[in-house]
Amino acid sequence: MFDIGQNDLAGAFYSKSYYQIVASIPTTLFEFENGIKRLYDEGARNFWIHSTGPLGCLAQNVAKFGTDPSKLDELGCVIGHNQAAKLFNLQFHALTKKLQAQYADSNITHVDIYTIKSNLVANYSRYGFEQPIMACCGYGGPPLTVTAKVCNDSTEYVNWDGIHYTEAANQYLNTAC
Template sequence: MPSSPKAMAAKTFLLPLILALFSFSLFFPLTISIDFNYPAIFNFGDSNSDTGELAAGLGVFLELPNGQTYFKTPSGRFCDGRLIIDFVTMASMACILHILTLILFICSPLSESIHFNFPVVFNFGDSNSDTGELIASGIESINPPYGQSYFHKPSGRYCDGRLIIDFLMDAMDKPFLNAYLDSVGLPSFRRGCNFAAAGSTILPATPTSVSPFSFGRQVAQFLRFKARVLELLSQTKKLKKYLPTEDNFGKALYMFDIGQNDLAGAFYSKSLDQILGSIPTILVEFETGIQKLYDQGARYFWVHNTGPLGCLPQNIARFGTDPSKLDELGCVSSHNQAAKLFNLQLHALCKKLQGQYMDANVTYIDIFSLKSNLIANYSLYG
């Protein structure tokens, strides 16, 4: 039976490659005999062997002619066909495993009351709601005591137990959210996806940022996630149990808990007045991201304000050595002043958005007051 065009193309490419390798081995006997049928392949590299990593991690959309000669559509590869790694995998008869690395604000009295049983949750933020994103990126690793009080081992969260996002999912009787970059163990994104990454800021990341996944980057990841989900669902129904449906994107809860790192990090190089003056710029960036999500069909937004930054132990240790700079709670006054102004302007923005998006539901959650109450009355809570 004649070979298919695809098989012929593979053979046409592989024959000179194999001959070249054979000739090379004549001069270097160390390479003469290898078993070229491995059970798994792990690849490291750049665009010469990237099968989708940069596109997935940074939320980049590739356009034609990328992918036009083989996949007929951009496939995450920076070429118009296949890469050497693709041919190697074919030659070894190994299966190509495409691991799919596939988010609404906690809304407040700004809008009508909403039912709290959403089919899907998409979350954006920093360490306050990161369930494994930064760890999955390979930028950091975490060890005990992280995770010790609930998971009994590090779980990708920068705490010893669960986060607000975890309790929220529990309250809706839904599984914890998988991080967008968590690609091991067939993660399910059927009930949502978490784009939050520890150390992230609203403003674009800089070379000195802890996390490259700023709010704009997280939104870009969501846009790619949605596009990829819809593409896969149009090709096969086998993935329905792992992915949200198309109409879920409009019914989902979009959660946001981000901004504290923009303020806290700035204190290392800027004055209080400079930081206070930068808040409008930070919130313009935030509004831009919200607009993009709204344009994609997001309608239910749950927005956390930032907590009392001056009460974080690391800030007290670094900026609170002078008792005159502490407030009545023993927290750094300047940091809490910045947090209060940020929250005031964030609340005003949420009101603006609610008036602008009449078909949306924007809820603002006062995390600052909740945490301040816990700190002031800690003895009442055990």
């Protein structure tokens, strides 16, 4: 099982420009492709791979990079982060198709986690959440600042600590996959 892109992209925004990050995507995917080849050569045949989510909707990124309202979309997510994630996922999807053709005797399952997570953020109340962006605690807690205080009911939140999803949100993700 592979979860790729989040750390590669989100972490880079702290030291690189949007254009530098987008330019680095092919290198990241090349390294990933080499890793799949090594695993395949060692006998791996079943791969569950999901793309990166809407990084601009993570509370930590909104708190750090979303202070200018013009940089936020209609959901309150950082536009540049989500654009980079979409570009990454577009190239990543093409790579998974290439890998499926190259390793025809393998089972390569690609999951579009961006769409699943975006749906959760956009329709949070439909799934029983009250806070789609704000973190329960940590970086991006009320009011999108750093807090050590934990919320009273984590099931109301999509985001746990600014980066990771709550257990309740993960339950939704597991059923959506």
